[in-house]
Amino acid sequence: xxxxxxxxxxxxxxxxxxxxxxxxxxxxxxxxxxxxxxxxxxxxxxxxxxxxxxxxxxxxxxxxxxxxxxxxxxxxxxxxxxxxxxxxxxxxxxxxxxxxxxxxxxxxxxxxxxxxxxxxxxxxxxxxxxxxxxxxxxxxxxxxxxxxxxxxxxxxxxxxxxxxxxxxxxxxxxxxxxxxxxxxxxxxxxxxxxxxxxxxxxxxxxxxxxxxxxxxxxxxxxxxxxxxxxxxxxxxxxxxxxxxxxxxxxxxxxxxxxxxxxxxxxxxxxxxxxxxxxxxxxxxxxxxxxxxxxxxxxxxxxxxxxxxxxxxxxxxxxxxxxxxxxxxxxxxxxxxxxxxxxxxxxxxxx
Amino acid sequence: xxxxxxxxxxxxxxxxxxxxxxxxxxxxxxxxxxxxxxxxxxxxxxxxxxxxxxxxxxxxxxxxxxxxxxxxxxxxxxxxxxxxxxxxxxxxxxxxxxxxxxxxxxxxxxxxxxxxxxxxxxxxxxxxxxxxxxxxxxxxxxxxxxxxxxxxxxxxxxxxxxxxxxxxxxxxxxxxxxxxxxxxxxxxxxxxxxxxxxxxxxxxxxxxxxxxxxxxxxxxxxxxxxxxxxxxxxxxxxxxxxxxxxxxxxxxxxxxxxxxxxxxxxxxxxxxxxxxxxxxxxxxxxxxxxxxxxxxxxxxxxxxxxxxxxxxxxxxxxxxxxxxxxxxx
Numbered sequence: 111x112x113x114x115x116x117x118x119x120x121x122x123x124x125x126x127x128x129x130x131x132x133x134x135x136x137x138x139x140x141x142x143x144x145x146x147x148x149x150x151x152x153x154x155x156x157x158x159x160x161x162x163x164x165x166x167x168x169x170x171x172x173x174x175x176x177x178x179x180x181x182x183x184x185x186x187x188x189x190x191x192x193x194x195x196x197x198x199x200x201x202x203x204x205x206x207x208x209x210x211x212x213x214x215x216x217x218x219x220x221x222x223x224x225x226x227x228x229x230x231x232x233x234x235x236x237x238x239x240x241x242x243x244x245x246x247x248x249x250x251x252x253x254x255x256x257x258x259x260x261x262x263x264x265x266x267x268x269x270x271x272x273x274x275x276x277x278x279x280x281x282x283x284x285x286x287x288x289x290x291x292x293x294x295x296x297x298x299x300x301x302x303x304x305x306x307x308x309x310x311x312x313x314x315x316x317x318x319x320x321x322x323x324x325x326x327x328x329x330x331x332x333x334x335x336x337x338x339x340x341x342x343x344x345x346x347x348x349x350x351x352x353x354x355x356x357x358x359x360x361x362x363x364x365x366x367x368x369x370x371x372x373x374x375x376x377x378x379x380x381x382x383x384x385x386x387x388x389x390x391x392x393x394x395x396x397x398x399x400x401x402x403x404x405x406x407x408x409x410x411x412x413x414x415x416x417x418x419x420x421x422x423x424x425x426x427x428x429x430x431x432x433x434x435x436x437x438x439x440x441x442x443x444x445x446x447x448x449x450x451x452x453x454x455x456x457x458x459x460x
Numbered sequence: 461x462x463x464x465x466x467x468x469x470x471x472x473x474x475x476x477x478x479x480x481x482x483x484x485x486x487x488x489x490x491x492x493x494x495x496x497x498x499x500x501x502x503x504x505x506x507x508x509x510x511x512x513x514x515x516x517x518x519x520x521x522x523x524x525x526x527x528x529x530x531x532x533x534x535x536x537x538x539x540x541x542x543x544x545x546x547x548x549x550x551x552x553x554x555x556x557x558x559x560x561x562x563x564x565x566x567x568x569x570x571x572x573x574x575x576x577x578x579x580x581x582x583x584x585x586x587x588x589x590x591x592x593x594x595x596x597x598x599x600x601x602x603x604x605x606x607x608x609x610x611x612x613x614x615x616x617x618x619x620x621x622x623x624x625x626x627x628x629x630x631x632x633x634x635x636x637x638x639x640x641x642x643x644x645x646x647x648x649x650x651x652x653x654x655x656x657x658x659x660x661x662x663x664x665x666x667x668x669x670x671x672x673x674x675x676x677x678x679x680x681x682x683x684x685x686x687x688x689x690x691x692x693x694x695x696x697x698x699x700x701x702x703x704x705x706x707x708x709x710x711x712x713x714x715x716x717x718x719x720x721x722x723x724x725x726x727x728x729x730x731x732x733x734x735x736x737x738x739x740x741x742x743x744x745x746x747x748x749x750x751x752x753x754x755x756x757x758x759x760x761x762x763x764x765x766x767x768x769x770x771x772x773x774x775x776x777x778x779x780x781x782x783x784x785x786x787x788x789x
Contacts, residue, residue: 229779236775240775242719242768242774244771246771254762254764409606409610415599416604
């Protein structure tokens with residue numbers, strides 16, 4: 111058996127979930143113990159509502175991170191989608207409006223991804239531009255102020271966030287979307303291609319993996335997820351605002367990183383994304399329950415990110431040392447094969 | 461493994477092109493584009509070609525330009541971008557205002573604020589040099605700085621309670637703001653430093669090809685700390701200059717500064733992969749964007765249209781520079 115042989119399924123390459131589930135558990139225990147309202151059904155519902163939005167945005171940036179890229183335009187796209195859907199609702203019922211907007215966004219995302227792949231340009235610099243451009247489009251479409259839904263359509267808004275136990279149609283749709291995208295990523299050829307180009311771009315090129323398809327797909331998914339988030343959030347709140355979702359980008363990136371999505375590409379899965387969003391949402395909900403302001407919440411989230419960096423660093427250092435030990439073993443055995451008299455066999459691990 | 465978030469691992473361009481710097485075709489094309497824009501604007505829009513308007517454009521470009529010039533150092537060294545620009549600027553402004561309000565003399569408060577900024581930058585630089593990704597580090601630093609600033613200022617506006625900084629905020633030599641001269645000074649000093657000083661040259665070399673630079677013994681740690689400290693210093697200068705002009709500061713200032721600065725760096729043509737570019741080009745990029753926005757404003761275009769055009773310009777600029785660089789290999 112070759113030393114260091116490992117399966118290459120994306121799920122086994124994901125960063126460990128257990129410590130992160132533990133962190134989530136600690137956060138919950140801490141807040142349930144110190145706040146009377148935290149463990150209630152209504153709080154759980156509120157956390158899941160927040161998680162629904164953040165989870166979709168984290169999915170959006172996360173999928174592009176799997177492909178080794180980063181889509182910075184998700185916030186602006188969500189704003190545009192929110193405005194478009196609110197306007198569509200004046201003539202079209204809810205489900206077609208959502209589907210239309212999400213499909214249009216996916217088409218835009220695929221185009222953006224194709225351009226990035228074809229030009230072989232850095233997606234960060236490209237999407238900074240599209241981020242600005244889409245934000246401008248949001249202002250143009252909305253006439254520079256929030257677009258309000260008709261009063262008689264407000265029952266549609268309410269229907270999205272009606273309570274179904276601790277869930278709502280909003281959070282259930284998001285969970286379904288995560289399962290769907292997770293299935294595509296983990297079990298289909300297209301999903302494997304995304305991880306391949308993310309995990310090693312030159313290597314995947316050499317191995318014959320198509321480059322443009324997975325990147326276009328990743329950006330199409332990110333656009334669709336961002337649009338869905340924008341649509342659901344805007345419709346449920348009754349208005350689409352051009353200045354909305356400006357800060358969510360960085361929170362989503364933080365959530366992805368805390369959840370264990372690898373920043374350099376090719377590592378992570380839907381559990382990492384969901385966990386990351388859940389950790390941040392639970393944490394922020396608990397903090398605001400303690401009366402902490404937005405900026406203090408930012409400070410605390412930054413602290414969580416720092417913790418994640420440190421944990422990351424320590425485990426990576428340990429993994430490097432383990433790899434070094436194993437490769438030394440490998441070299442010694444190879445030397446043995448060439449000159450058995452000279453090389454001293456070390457204690458052999460089967 | 462080369463990815464969008466680790467440009468240091470991307471293949472380097474030719475060393476010759478990066479060392480020729482501001483005399484290269486690319487810098488010429490940036491300035492030429494600016495010239496064309498100014499010419500078109502002057503011909504089509506009478507209100508554009510006035511002294512007052514020119515001063516307004518330059519004033520608008522100056523603050524972003526200062527932050528972007530500092531950011532250029534990080535990009536040149538191959539450490540991509542900093543996402544903590546806004547937070548550092550706001551923190552700098554609030555720190556200065558609070559110190560002066562507590563009775564510190566203007567000079568001492570200034571030195572202390574800039575010193576704190578250098579420290580904040582150095583800390584980020586150390587963590588990045590140890591192997592952490594600059595996006596994560598600066599993201600965390602931004603959150604940390606913003607939260608700290610919020611806590612310290614209690615979320616309220618901080619007034620300096622004195623006019624001791626009026627020498628920095630009020631004068632208008634030749635009708636230009638002091639910020640403009642600060643930007644000019646930074647650009648001149650940076651250009652000399654990056655082209656002549658041993659450490660400055662090392663910055664570009666580190667960005668050009670990190671592995672070779674480290675292998676040949678360049679002090680990667682010192683370089684990284686330096687570039688992050690410089691970027692942090694420049695960002696805090698934005699806050700300082702704002703306080704000098706308005707004598708007040710809040711934690712929520714400079715909201716768009718992070719991405720505006722990055723846009724200026726990109727439009728100026730500094731390569732995101734590192735090693736190629738200069739603060740001069742970044743300043744030109746900042747002026748280009750400010751000129752464009754001013755031109756559109758004078759023509760009565762709506763805010764949304766102006767923003768959309770700015771975005772398209774960034775996309776076109778980065779694509780053009782990218783394609784041109786590919787072609788030169």
